[in-house]
Amino acid sequence: MSSSSSASPAYLQIQNVVKDFGGGAVAVNHVSIDIQKGEIFALLGSSGCGKTTLLRMLAGFETPTSGRIILNGQDLAGMPPYARPINMMFQSYALFPHLTVWDNIAFGLRRDGCPKDEVASRVEAMLKLVQLGKYAKRKPHQLSGGQQQRVALARSLAKKPQLLLLDEPLGALDKKLREETQIELVNIIEEVGVTCVMVTHDQEEAMTMASRIAVMSEGQVLQVGAPVDIYETPATRFVADFIGNVNMMDGTLSVDEPDHVVIDCQDCRHLVGHGITGVPGMAVGVALRPEKIQLSADKPEGEFNQVLGKVRDLAYFGAFTVYHLQLPSGQVIKVSESNHTRYRNEPLTWDQEVWASWSPTAQVVLTQ
Ligand code: ATP
Numbered sequence: 001m002s003s004s005s006s007a008s009p010a011y012l013q014i015q016n017v018v019k020d021f022g023g024g025a026v027a028v029n030h031v032s033i034d035i036q037k038g039e040i041f042a043l044l045g046s047s048g049c050g051k052t053t054l055l056r057m058l059a060g061f062e063t064p065t066s067g068r069i070i071l072n073g074q075d076l077a078g079m080p081p082y083a084r085p086i087n088m089m090f091q092s093y094a095l096f097p098h099l100t101v102w103d104n105i106a107f108g109l110r111r112d113g114c115p116k117d118e119v120a121s122r123v124e125a126m127l128k129l130v131q132l133g134k135y136a137k138r139k140p141h142q143l144s145g146g147q148q149q150r151v152a153l154a155r156s157l158a159k160k161p162q163l164l165l166l167d168e169p170l171g172a173l174d175k176k177l178r179e180e181t182q183i184e185l186v187n188i189i190e191e192v193g194v195t196c197v198m199v200t201h202d203q204e205e206a207m208t209m210a211s212r213i214a215v216m217s218e219g220q221v222l223q224v225g226a227p228v229d230i231y232e233t234p235a236t237r238f239v240a241d242f243i244g245n246v247n248m249m250d251g252t253l254s255v256d257e258p259d260h261v262v263i264d265c266q267d268c269r270h271l272v273g274h275g276i277t278g279v280p281g282m283a284v285g286v287a288l289r290p291e292k293i294q295l296s297a298d299k300p301e302g303e304f305n306q307v308l309g310k311v312r313d314l315a316y317f318g319a320f321t322v323y324h325l326q327l328p329s330g331q332v333i334k335v336s337e338s339n340h341t342r343y344r345n346e347p348l349t350w351d352q353e354v355w356a357s358w359s360p361t362a363q364v365v366l367t368q
Contacts, residue, residue, distance in 0.1 A: 011036055011071070011195055012163060012197070014035075014067070015069070025218070029218070029219035033214055035212075039196070040189055040209055041213075041214070042214070043199045043214050043216060044200055045216035050216055051199045055199045058076075058086065058165055059086055060086070071162060072162055085161055087164055088166075088167065090152075095152060097140055101136050105127065105154045105155045105158050106123045112159070130151070130154045131150070145173050146173060149181060157188075162194075164196045166198035166199070178205070182205060203244070210227065213225065215242060230243055233364060234366070240366065247289075247333040248286070249331070250265060250283070251286060253284055256276075261273075263284055266331070268306060270363060278367065285365070286363050286365055292362035293333070293336075295335060295337060295354050300355055305358050305359065308328070308353060308356075311323055311352045312332060319339060320338050321339055322334055322335070325354065335356055
């Protein structure tokens, strides 16, 4: 989904937003993002990048130093959190321990003076949605972590917000439960159709749950795109490194003709079939994902996109094995190979020499 492809303004517009707490670094530094109705959008970045501050500005807990936030055509400036058609689910869930599941979900509706019948029908609908009907009379401490998370989600959705904000939604769950819950959460959010902005530092979580991701660093957005775009065509070294594993080889552009770009690195010559123009002598980085490299005992044909390495380490992960190959310069690259065939038949061993090769389209050339 691309914001520029739609003629009408985006459902949520974050326009040139700045948050300066004073005292040095700017927490959010001129961020502009368009989010479409029904999207699950992730703000992804490591600790301190400004993602939570941005989310808190959407909720109204922080005021932008400058810039505008427009939701469904309405400028949110000056509107207090309780008046915004927005609900935020916190990492800690913030469930009331002394209230039952039913009363936790009903809480916001009752506070807003919603008629009794309406409260009952909304709570029942929410319980059904998150499949916790049987647990309505329990207190939060009588539920598992995953169930508590679903109660918090039900409570956030009960008031039918126009925008749902999730702050590290699965941070409190252990890895296995987190993976199961990611899919459940997406299914529920999509069923309701609510537009959702989530904050996470976990790239797998962002990739699994979000339709699009904004990768943030030091208060700025480095790239916005669908998970596949961000992984396959990262815009900068930071993004390439932050999302998944990557081997980064530094080199110089030596020949630059359309459809025949050559980059010389210390250990190998890269032939890049597409996409980059520059001046010979220019310093560039070549990003290569570990699973896009093939290993072979025999030298591949030609002179480009190949290097002879020595196995220095290997880690067996069941479905695949990650080999650490030391190249002639001393640089170590990672190669991830499916265990579909090799592992049983001809496992590679420590110190063994092996050719690594890759296709021209497997590499991404980065100039920043
Ligand atoms: P985390 O994942 O650790 O929550 P984050 O990426 O969400 O980090 P923010 O919490 O948005 O980052 O913080 C961004 C920057 O703003 C940090 O340098 C932080 O110290 C600073 N900051 C956040 N809140 C305040 C505040 N109330 N006063 C001063 N500085 C703040």
